[in-house]
Amino acid sequence: MFLPFEKMPSYSRLWIYQSDRELTDSEVLAIKNVLTNFIQNWEAHGNSLVSSFEIRYHRFIILCVNEELTKATGCSIDKSVELMKAIEDEFKISLFDRTKIAYYDEKNNIEIAPLSKIKELVTQQKISSDTIIFDNLVQMKDQLNSEWQSKASNTWLKRYFANVLS
Structure with a gap:
């Protein structure tokens, strides 16, 4: 279930993905659409994850989950990672280089x-x-x-x- 980022509680868990380059306005818009569609259906063991995202500075994709309601499980986290890899492929960016x-x-x-x-x-x-x-x-x-x-x-x-x- 999508919730606006500013309404997510402060204790929400998050993941930050850093792009190796600045995204264009049109890429940000397209990625927002992809993330919105994903989050509306994101589940853990059949339970909807109350979650959100932000893209900051045209470079950082931030996923956020309120785990007080439903914990993100290995499978649900794997689905988000698969999504980020698909975004990498589609937009020719790197999001997983922690070096x-x-x-x-x-x-x-x-x-x-x-x-x-x-x-x-x-x-x-x-x-x-x-x-x-x-x-x-x-x-x-x-x-x-x-x-x-x-x-x-x-x-x-x-x-x-x-x-x-x-």
Whole structure:
């Protein structure tokens, strides 16, 4: 059952899928239609999942489920993963590459960098401990406001700064 994202409770579980490129307006609209159709029929063991989605910054697809009502099960999560893979194929994007991070550059544009380049970007001062990083590992809706966009020094990325700066 679809519920507008803003009406989903703060304790709702979520998954964030980061596109390797910015989506066009028409792609965002098409993906919204696909996700709306999927969510209207998304179930776990025959029970409707109260769920929603958002696409932020033309780059992040966020799925959200109120598990207080019905838990997302392995099979229902697998169906959402299959959907994301179909979206990848249709729109020629990558949504599952967890080895790339998104961050705001000095001009406030969202950039994507592979983890293997972090040391170089820190050395070049393109990423600092104050750079805002998107931490796509957050799992609850209330974390979107408090932890999803954080200074690099406050995220899991801090271990890379320790290695680079030592």
